[in-house]
Amino acid sequence: MPTDDIRWIDDRGRDNDYNPPELNPRGIIMEAKCPHSATTVNCNDCRMSALCLPMALQADEIDRLNRIVERGRPLQRNEYIYHAGEPFKSIYAVRSGAVKGFTVNDEGVEQVTGFYLPGEIFGMDGIGHPNHINSAVALETAAICEIPFSRLEELSTQIPSLQRHFFRLMSREITNDQQLITMLSKNSAEERIATLLTSISARNARRKLSGSRFRLPMSRADIGNYMGLTVETVSRVFSRFQKQDILSVDKKEIEILDLDRLRSMANT
């Protein structure tokens, strides 16, 4: 099975990475110290554009989109992008860093609903409701684009390809969730972890980063929460994978030693 078939998460990631330090038209090095710097970026020279909303647009249309996008200061680890219960106003795109989306139920128990990496869109859960249903926090220092939803809606009525693309994004969120549902109701702990790792690997590869060596932005507890497992089980699976020479793990640093085997486990 080709990598592309690991759809439930991979569809979010497609290509490229955040805008790395590079020369601007005047030859001055931008963002050399802070890769999360925001103010100098716009949709035209953001290298995420190929997988973010602009991918559906022509140059002049990107310009119009660009004008409604808001880019704040970089967020620190554990800073919220939005809280459940807040009025829903915008959707968001990750430019750099990583974000965790989650709900908290009546008893205060958290449920992680997704991890978002550079180039991915989040916050769509709020669209059907006056207030946000989920919360979102930065898992590490992150640069986020905010796209006011009412402006985007307006723009969508004027640019059919944007409307279509947006429908597609939402429907993919649905199929992603459904593949997670399948996993939770049918797959073992090992299969779930293998699926998560191959997914992150593929999303990294598409951003031209290593698909075999990377740093997990989330804790074991977050992984377990997301996959319906306890921390202990996650930890044990990681240990077992190491004993089997599938992985090499050093805290959050992961090296995938046998991607084929990992894929065949994930592949249920």
Add this chain to the structure above:
Amino acid sequence: MPTDDIRWIDDRGRDNDYNPPELNPRGIIMEAKCPHSATTVNCNDCRMSALCLPMALQADEIDRLNRIVERGRPLQRNEYIYHAGEPFKSIYAVRSGAVKGFTVNDEGVEQVTGFYLPGEIFGMDGIGHPNHINSAVALETAAICEIPFSRLEELSTQIPSLQRHFFRLMSREITNDQQLITMLSKNSAEERIATLLTSISARNARRKLSGSRFRLPMSRADIGNYMGLTVETVSRVFSRFQKQDILSVDKKEIEILDLDRLRSMANT
């Protein structure tokens, strides 16, 4: 907690039921023999309109929507509305009967992704893809409205409230799925079944049917599949609920004897 908070499924159902036998303008009794009869129905006099797509529209707009809706002959039990892999062309609304949505993975294992009752929309999973990802079959004799998606998209650019409503529908599908995810990863077998039953109860009540006595349209196997349980476990939970005087079960006929207790179990 009010019934309304059982969001993960209830949001689909809101009010009313299929069009029952009634007088047409000329005083002739319509559809007396077949409640699933299609040809005489249009969006204006369909009593599902209050929770279906027309709910967002003015009279003249409903007319325009009505003109793009296709209503075929009633479907029999086990007939497919669409198969996974078929080109995606339309979304669908249930006018009467019940529908099961499901995926089949590479090994041929089925995963139920949802049950759809009268007034509810399904088939949105296909939007982001050229072909349908899921399949959908009638669980019992059913009348279905087909809404060609390209026409709906077109109409949406002309009627902003329709676009907005459609965004809402999709986002609710997302939050529904996420609440199912939470249930699968955190709740016991009893809690899951209790949640399903209270959900169906609430959806029936909103259609002015009994919320305490109803017929389950799906098999125990489908329930188990949907909730991540085996048939045996589903059966045992039903038996246990009967011993505790929470339910009275006769094959698919359900009577809820203690809705409060059921709610408090569901309510995790």
Add this chain to the structure above:
DNA sequence: CGGGCGGGTTGATATACGTCATATGGAAAG
């Protein structure tokens, strides 16, 4: 420097649910 603390690992034990087997009853088929 020492203590506390959060995150991670590992082991021993408990348990909810799955698996396998068998039974029943109604519906469809012949």
Add this chain to the structure above:
DNA sequence: CTTTCCATATGACGTATATCAACCCGCCCG
């Protein structure tokens, strides 16, 4: 009417994962 078959039910048993507990390690903070 008999046979077959499918859905449902119920019991015995096994097991994957949760739970509980102890421990380690790096980090922050006094």
